[in-house]
Amino acid sequence: TQLLEQSPQFLSIQEGENLTVYCNSSSVFSSLQWYRQEPGEGPVLLVTVVTGGEVKKLKRLTFQFGDARKDSSLHITAAQPGDTGLYLCAGAETGTASKLTFGTGTRLQVTL
């Protein structure tokens, strides 16, 4: 079973601060996705990265896929209370009968 470890597990910061969330595995993935989930709702896809070394930006969020496609990071600049939520990375195996393995999650709270 492929494991995706996220760190930190919890993060409480003030508005305006920067933060980075890490997603690490010993396995290689064909692609990696980042989701945000709010209480009582389903995860919402933020981004998909496919190529090793790829960097994608979504407003104040920057996502990077590791060169070896085993790890990824999410950097948030100038965090806002609306960024509060559970951030999940998810790696997709190769092959037709593959599955999406979700990370352990990072719970972020941004306060005023």
Next chain:
Amino acid sequence: DSGVTQTPKHLITATGQRVTLRCSPRSGDLSVYWYQQSLDQGLQFLIQYYNGEERAKGNILERFSAQQFPDLHSELNLSSLELGDSALYFCASSPRGHPGYEQYFGPGTRLTVT
């Protein structure tokens, strides 16, 4: 709103019982995925159907089964329920068959087994 609907939203039942969770994918999406989310196990993949056929299996117990119907909606059947089956159950849909492409999650069904 992802376009994926799940019913019921909440379900409370007793141990040993059987329940059926229903999922309607986004219009045109051929893949349906089922996931279980609990506090101690996180979000775990259960099973995937693509255009009516089982495509991939995850950590799905033998007491659980699923199917996808010709109109592409899917049902997850949970039987001989145990306290440990209490969790949030999500379905997700996707236009493609490989899980590496975008998945759109429904609002989930919260199952409580007493």
